[in-house]
Amino acid sequence: MSQVIDQHITDDYAIYNGDCIEVLKGMPDNSLHYSISSPPFESLYTYSNSDRDMGNSASSDEFFDHFKFLLKELYRALMPGRMFSMHCMALPTSKARDGFIGLRDFPGEIIRAAQELGFIYHSEVVIWKDPVTAMQRTKAIGLLHKQLKKDSCISRNGIPDKIVTLRKPGDNPERVEHTNESFPVHVLQQYASPVWMDIDPSDTLQFRAARESDDERHICPLQLEPVRRCIDLWSNPGDTVFTPFAGIGTEIFTAVQKGRKGVGAELKTSYYKQAIKNIDAGLLESKGLF
């Protein structure tokens, strides 16, 4: 039985309410030009009770067993020489869950899982995050000032977001060629910086309407500007940009705004519906209709 519950297909974009692995299986080999997404950070946030929700993993091994099916399909469906990017961060461990206070290198684990399947580690950018905001939000003891008085060996740096990008080997049959006008040198210098200090954390789509019941704790929409930069750099207008974890539509919305075809899958029906609203509003805006 197909697990795709619903779909919404227009001339500009397609979004499926279902499991990204199922959705990808329906895509022809070498057909996707680029993929960008933010995966569920294992069990840090659980979006639904579904077994197919990658946020519902009991352990890191269980998450990666599941995640590798996605990477395998992504590898098949991506065009040679083209890339996928994932927004992620190191994950704080806890004494109760992991037996120690520290960090897990989740971005590195994604890179290694993708390399095992043949992808090439291509690029990585760090997105600065304010440690004070993180301290207020998470109350992590490593960030608390009072910890300095107890034992500052437990104090640590804030955890930045990262976007890691991996490339499918092979010659790119459709080059992404820019001009001095479309991509001036000062813009390249900004994009090529290994640290993006200038990302506004509140530059996201609105999301409150998507909260529907107790089984969801968080939706953490990606900021729009990092997605714009990656799409500019690694795809052509008219290209198909795929997001396996569409959430409330950030990546599809941005792809459409940038003149690409956005395609995505989202498991959770309330987010899927909100994504359609957000993307349609974005489309009207870019056509100057409101």
Ligand SMILES: C[S@@+](CC[C@H](N)C(=O)[O-])C[C@H]1O[C@@H](n2cnc3c(N)ncnc32)[C@H](O)[C@@H]1O
């Ligand atoms: C970090 S959020 C993505 C947020 C998105 N970047 C945005 O800005 O709206 C991860 C999403 O993956 C979805 N998800 C988890 N497992 C999935 C699966 N197997 N297939 C499709 N979506 C899935 C969750 O419901 C959640 O909305």
